[in-house]
Amino acid sequence: MSALKQLRKSAGFTLVEMVMVIIILGILVLGVSSFVILGTRIFVESTSVDQVLSQSRFAIERMTREIRNAVPNSLRVTQNPVTFQCIEFVPIQSSASYITLPIAPEVASKTGIINTPSLGINTAHRMLVYPLTPTHIYSASDEAIEGRLLRVKEYNGATNTVTFGSATEELAMRFSEASPRNRFFMINNAVSYCFFTNGDVRRYEGYSMFNTAQPAPADMGDGVLMAEDVVIGTGGWPVSYTPGSLTNNAVVQLTPKFAVNGQEFQYQHQVQVVNVP
Numbered sequence: 001m002s003a004l005k006q007l008r009k010s011a012g013f014t015l016v017e018m019v020m021v022i023i024i025l026g027i028l029v030l031g032v033s034s035f036v037i038l039g040t041r042i043f044v045e046s047t048s049v050d051q052v053l054s055q056s057r058f059a060i061e062r063m064t065r066e067i068r069n070a071v072p073n074s075l076r077v078t079q080n081p082v083t084f085q086c087i088e089f090v091p092i093q094s095s096a097s098y099i100t101l102p103i104a105p106e107v108a109s110k111t112g113i114i115n116t117p118s119l120g121i122n123t124a125h126r127m128l129v130y131p132l133t134p135t136h137i138y139s140a141s142d143e144a145i146e147g148r149l150l151r152v153k154e155y156n157g158a159t160n161t162v163t164f165g166s167a168t169e170e171l172a173m174r175f176s177e178a179s180p181r182n183r184f185f186m187i188n189n190a191v192s193y194c195f196f197t198n199g200d201v202r203r204y205e206g207y208s209m210f211n212t213a214q215p216a217p218a219d220m221g222d223g224v225l226m227a228e229d230v231v232i233g234t235g236g237w238p239v240s241y242t243p244g245s246l247t248n249n250a251v252v253q254l255t256p257k258f259a260v261n262g263q264e265f266q267y268q269h270q271v272q273v274v275n276v277p
Helices: 002-009 015-068
Strands: 076-080 084-089 094-100 111-114 126-128 149-156 161-164 183-187 191-196 201-205 224-227 239-242 250-254 257-260 263-266 269-273
Touching: 015 084, 015 224, 015 250, 015 269, 076 239, 084 239
Parallel strands: none
Antiparallel strands: 076 084, 084 191, 094 111, 094 183, 111 161, 126 149, 126 183, 149 161, 191 201, 201 224, 239 250, 250 269, 257 263
């Protein structure tokens, strides 16, 4: 009898016990896997949201800094109702006040006296005096000897003398109108930021600023991708521009909307451009 009891004790699990264990293990595995999948999904979604937030903040912050450094009255906005909206402006490379410059109705001269800007004078840039409209910049002639935007041949920092002309010869020139603050700007080329209906935000530079009409993105090169996932909704385009006046600075209103993982967030950002030409 004792041998029979010992045999029964060593007989192992019954079928019912095995089924119960399998069911319990299945429930545990299902619960653990659901928890792991949920945690992974939350991590991926939060990473995607954080990435879009980071790139959108970077794009808006850079736009803000560059627009604040734009030449007064150089901003202009254009859009294609179907595909894009672009804001264009001319960055200030350096700026200071002038002492004497040839300005109409005075006779043209090959030289002028200026205060040296903190960033110096680059003779590859052009000198701009008293721009009142975008036309004074974008419609200027690259070969003009009279206007608001003239070429610089060389600069003598010891005597603060700027010499006008082409790269090969000195030329007598004069500016069209004096600045009330005796201020001048050194400028080079224009910069554009474009918002596309496909969700991209791109920055363009290095193209010529001598374009009477604001160029389309296809005419400015490939551009640099600054942000993605922009939503162009029924509320309109993300950039609006109010030109400056005698009493108010120019204002750029930025209201881009971004979408990621079914969530949308919108910026309400206002940038003032000091209107002191």
